[in-house]
Amino acid sequence: MSKLQDTIIQYLEQNQDKLLQEWPDFVQKERNEAILRFKNKGFPSIKDEKWRKTKLKDFLNRYFHPVIASLVKQPEPITECLIPNLETKNVNLINGYFVGKDLLEELPNGVIMGSLKEALKKYPDLIAEYFNRLVRPQNNPLNDLNTALFEDGFFLFVPENVKNFKIQITHRLDAPVDALINTRNLIIAEAGSEITLVQCDDSNNHRAHFATYLSEVFAKADAKINWYKYQNINNNSALFSNSYYEVADKAQFYTNFFELNGQLLRNEQYADIIGPDAKVDLYGLYLTDKKQQADNVIFVAHSSEKSYSNQKFKGILDDSGKGFFNGQILVKKDAQQTNAYQKNDNILLTDKARISSQPFLEIYADDVSCSHGSTTGQIDEEALFYIRQRGIGKRDAQLLQLYAFAGEIIDAIELTELIEPTKDLVKKRLNGELDVCEDCILQCTVKS
Amino acid sequence: MKKQPILEIKDLHAKIGDKEIIKGLNLTVNPGEVHAIMGPNGTGKSTLANVIAGKDGYEVTKGEILFNGKNILELDPEERALEGLFLGFQYPVEIPGVSMMNFMKAAVDAQRKHKGLDPIKPGEFLKMVREKQEMVNMPDKIKNRSVNEGFSGGEKKRNEIFQMAMLNPKLAILDETDSGLDIDALRSVAEGVNKLRSNDNAFIVITHYQRLLDHIVPDIVHIMNDGKIVKTGDKELAKELEAKGYEMLKEKN
Numbered sequence: 001m002s003k004l005q006d007t008i009i010q011y012l013e014q015n016q017d018k019l020l021q022e023w024p025d026f027v028q029k030e031r032n033e034a035i036l037r038f039k040n041k042g043f044p045s046i047k048d049e050k051w052r053k054t055k056l057k058d059f060l061n062r063y064f065h066p067v068i069a070s071l072v073k074q075p076e077p078i079t080e081c082l083i084p085n086l087e088t089k090n091v092n093l094i095n096g097y098f099v100g101k102d103l104l105e106e107l108p109n110g111v112i113m114g115s116l117k118e119a120l121k122k123y124p125d126l127i128a129e130y131f132n133r134l135v136r137p138q139n140n141p142l143n144d145l146n147t148a149l150f151e152d153g154f155f156l157f158v159p160e161n162v163k164n165f166k167i168q169i170t171h172r173l174d175a176p177v178d179a180l181i182n183t184r185n186l187i188i189a190e191a192g193s194e195i196t197l198v199q200c201d202d203s204n205n206h207r208a209h210f211a212t213y214l215s216e217v218f219a220k221a222d223a224k225i226n227w228y229k230y231q232n233i234n235n236n237s238a239l240f241s242n243s244y245y246e247v248a249d250k251a252q253f254y255t256n257f258f259e260l261n262g263q264l265l266r267n268e269q270y271a272d273i274i275g276p277d278a279k280v281d282l283y284g285l286y287l288t289d290k291k292q293q294a295d296n297v298i299f300v301a302h303s304s305e306k307s308y309s310n311q312k313f314k315g316i317l318d319d320s321g322k323g324f325f326n327g328q329i330l331v332k333k334d335a336q337q338t339n340a341y342q343k344n345d346n347i348l349l350t351d352k353a354r355i356s357s358q359p360f361l362e363i364y365a366d367d368v369s370c371s372h373g374s375t376t377g378q379i380d381e382e383a384l385f386y387i388r389q390r391g392i393g394k395r396d397a398q399l400l401q402l403y404a405f406a407g408e409i410i411d412a413i414e415l416t417e418l419i420e421p422t423k424d425l426v427k428k429r430l431n432g433e434l435d436v437c438e439d440c441i442l443q444c445t446v447k448s
Numbered sequence: 449m450k451k452q453p454i455l456e457i458k459d460l461h462a463k464i465g466d467k468e469i470i471k472g473l474n475l476t477v478n479p480g481e482v483h484a485i486m487g488p489n490g491t492g493k494s495t496l497a498n499v500i501a502g503k504d505g506y507e508v509t510k511g512e513i514l515f516n517g518k519n520i521l522e523l524d525p526e527e528r529a530l531e532g533l534f535l536g537f538q539y540p541v542e543i544p545g546v547s548m549m550n551f552m553k554a555a556v557d558a559q560r561k562h563k564g565l566d567p568i569k570p571g572e573f574l575k576m577v578r579e580k581q582e583m584v585n586m587p588d589k590i591k592n593r594s595v596n597e598g599f600s601g602g603e604k605k606r607n608e609i610f611q612m613a614m615l616n617p618k619l620a621i622l623d624e625t626d627s628g629l630d631i632d633a634l635r636s637v638a639e640g641v642n643k644l645r646s647n648d649n650a651f652i653v654i655t656h657y658q659r660l661l662d663h664i665v666p667d668i669v670h671i672m673n674d675g676k677i678v679k680t681g682d683k684e685l686a687k688e689l690e691a692k693g694y695e696m697l698k699e700k701n
Binding site for chain 1: 503544545555558
C-alpha cells in the first residue's frame with residue numbers, strides 16, 4: 001500500500017463521524033459508500049488499462065496533508081482577473097474552498113452561485129436531485145477519493161431562459177504544506193439558459209499538491225454551456241479533473257481546455273447525450289515539456305437519436321514530456337442518425353517525448369455517421385527549411401509551425417474576448433516563457 | 449574595376465549519404481547576369497540549388513561556395529537568406545495554418561532586424577505587399593490564405609516570385625520554376641523576373657526547357673551532366689540543346 005493511501009485511510013478511520021455528520025443525508029450515503037470502495041480499491045494502478053501510461057508512483061509515495069481547512073489563511077486577497085472587455089462575475093476558490101465576501105449569492109435573475117458547502121446547507125432539496133448522479137465510481141478510483149473527502153467547491157444554478165450568463169472561476173492551489181486537495185463542483189443550467197464559464201486552475205507557490213476536482217454539469221433542454229479552462233500549475237503538483245455532463249435535447253455543450261503547465265494534468269470528461277438534436281463539442285490543447293505529463297480521457301455516450309458530438313484534441317510534446325489520449329464514442333442501439341467524430345493530433349519535438357493515443361468507437365446503431373483518427377508526427381522538415389530559406393531563424397520557424405498547429409484549437413474559441421489572451425498564452429507557453437505566476441494566468445499575459 | 453562576383457563556386461563536391469552527386473563543379477555569377485542551368489534529370493541541378501541554400505542532408509566534401517566574397521558553407525539556411533540568397537522551390541511547401549501575410553511579415557522583419565532596423569509598420573507592409581503583388585501579377589486570393597495551401601501548381605510558382613519580389617535578393621536561384629506552368633503563368637513568372645532584374649542582382653534559372661528562356665533571356669547557359677558543368681555558352685546553346693536533345697552530350701564523349 002502506498003504512503004498516501006495509508007495517510008488517507010488513517011484519516012478516514014479517525015474522522016469517520018466528522019466526515020459524515022456535517023452533511024445532508026444524501027451526501028452521507030454517497031460518502032459512506034465511497035469511503036468503503038476507496039478503502040477496498042485504493043488508488044489507480046498501472047494495471048488499469050487507462051493508467052498504464054500515467055505514473056502515479058512518485059506522488060503516492062510521499063506525504064500530503066489530507067485536510068488543510070485550518071491552515072488556509074482567510075480571507076486571501078481576492079484576485080480580480082480582468083480579461084479585457086469581458087464582463088463577468090468573478091469567483092475564487094483556494095485549495096478547494098470557496099472564498100469571498102459572499103459565500104453564496106442569489107442574483108436578481110434567480111442565479112445562485114457560490115460555495116457548494118453553503119448551497120448544501122441552504123438548498124439541500126434542490127441539490128439532492130443532482131448530487132453524484134452522473135459520477136461513475138468505476139471510471140476512476142479518484143472519484144471515490146473526492147466523494148469521501150471533499151469539503152467544498154463551486155455551485156452554480158442558472159434558472160430557465162437566463163441568457164448570456166458569464167462567470168470566471170479562478171481556482172488556486174496555494175497550500176502552505178504539501179497537500180491533498182479535493183474540490184467538488186456542481187453546475188445546473190436549466191432549460192433554455194446560456195452559460196459561459198472561464199476557469200483558471202493556477203498555483204501560487206511551488207508546494208506539491210495532489211488535487212482532484214470532480215464536477216457534474218447538467219445542460220437541460222435547449223441550454224447552452226461553453227466552458228473554457230486554462231490549467232497552469234507548478235511542476236511539483238498533480239491535478240486530476242473529472243467532469244461529468246448530462247446533455248438533454250437541443251442542448252449545446254462545449255468545452256475547450258488548455259493544459260499548459262503542471263507535473264501531471266489529467267482531464268477526464270464523460271458526456272451522456274440523453275435527448276435528440278443535442279450537440280457536444282469537446283476541444284483540447286495540451287503542451288508538455290521537461291518531465292510534464294498531460295492526459296485526456298474522453299467518453300461520449302450517444303444515448304438518444306439524432307445528436308452530434310465532436311472531439312478534437314491536439315498536443316505538442318517537448319523534452320521528456322508525455323501525453324495520454326484515450327477517446328471513446330459510444331453509440332447506443334437506439335441512437336440512430338448520430339453524427340460523432342473524434343480526432344487526436346500530436347507533434348513530438350524530441351526522441352524522448354511520448355504520446356499514447358487510443359481512439360475508440362463503439363457503435364450499436366446502424367444508421368450513423370462516425371469517424372475517429374489519430375496522428376502523431378514531427379515538425380515538417382521540408383516546411384522548416386522552406387521557412388528558414390526566407391530568412392526566419394530556426395526557432396521562430398519552428399514556433400510558426402507549432403503555433404499554426406495549435407491554431408485550430410484556438411480558432412474554436414467562441415468567446416471573442418478570449419481569443420487574443422489565449423493566443424498570447426499559447427505563444428508564451430511555446431516560447432517557454434509562461435511561468436507559474438502570482439495571479440490568474442489570463443491576467444498575467446494581459447499585464448505584460 | 450572588375451566587380452566582385454555575387455557567387456563563386458570552386459571545385460564543389462557534395463554527397464547525399466554515400467552517393468556523390470556534385471563532382472567538381474565550378475561556377476561564377478557576376479552582378480547583372482542571368483545564368484541558365486540545363487541538363488537531364490538526376491544530374492544534380494536541384495542538389496546544387498539545395499547545397500547553395502544550405503539544406504540539411506547534404507555533405508560538402510570538397511570545394512567552396514563564396515557569396516559576395518564570403519564563404520557560406522558554415523552558415524545556416526536563414527543566415528544565407530539574410531545575406532541575400534533566395535531559392536525559388538521546385539516544389540513549394542504547403543504550410544497549413546501559417547497565413548501568407550504573417551509569413552511574409554516575419555520574413556521581412558527578420559531581414560530588417562539583420563540590417564538593424566525595427567519591424568516594418570503595418571501600413572508600410574501592406575503598401576509593400578500591394579506594390580510587389582502588382583509587379584508580379586499575383587491575385588489577391590493567394591495572399592489571404594495559408595502558405596501554398598490548396599494552391600494550384602501555377603499559383604505556387606507565382607507565389608515564389610512574389611516572395612522573391614518582397615525580399616529583393618542579391619541572387620535568386622529558380623529551381624524549375626517553369627515546370628507545370630501553362631503558357632500564361634509562364635509568361636507572368638518571366639515578367640516578374642524581368643522586372644526585378646538589375647545591375648546589382650543576379651539569377652540562376654534551372655530548367656529543362658528552352659521555352660522559359662524565350663521569356664527570361666539568359667546571358668550565360670550551362671549544361672550540367674553527372675554532377676558537373678560540361679558545357680557553357682550563350683543563349684544559342686540552349687537552342688542547340690533544344691534542337692538536338694541531351695543526345696548531344698553523348699556525341700561529345
